[in-house]
Amino acid sequence: MSDAASLVRHANNINVARQLRDRFPHPYTSRDAHAFLQFVLGPGPQTNFAIEVGGEAAGGLGYVAGTDIERYSAEVGYWLGETCWGRGIVSEALSLFTDHAFTSLRLLRLYALPFADNVGSVRVLEKAGYRCEARLRSSCVKYGEIRDQFMYAKVNEDWAARG
DSSP: OTTHHHHHHHHOOHHHHTTSOTTSOSSOOHHHHHHHHHHHTSSSOOOEEEEEETTEEEEEEEEEEOOGGGTTEEEEEEEEOGGGTTSSHHHHHHHHHHHHHHHTSOOSEEEEOOBTTOHHHHHHHHHTTOEEEEEEEEEEEETTEEEEEEEEEEEOHHHHHHO
């Protein structure tokens, strides 16, 4: 709960919210931070992680596990406060998380759906070893604007080789 103030400071930014799913609120208030932290600290597997910069929570990274035939896959998402952009922080965090997911969680595949015009997020994924598999035309609407998304993925080659 001690991260609430830093979450608000970094998350309450339209430039951050503009690139994320609608469930990420804007404005981002202290109430939002506390509700999120209560969710994260609740029962169940840990699926959300803080990105720490300079000793404070400046962003986050999380995943949503697939189900049924996609139970060995997960969608990954991330955000970082604008004051920290352009320093390779998220690329490093995503690389570390990907290694963790493939080794400890035994996932076969991780994927992300960045907006096609989000050059920074595309760069993060490529630096972390993800590859573009598709452009999903007119696949979503954010703030009333129709947008394309890319499908980026990384496959756990060691898992796939086991058959």
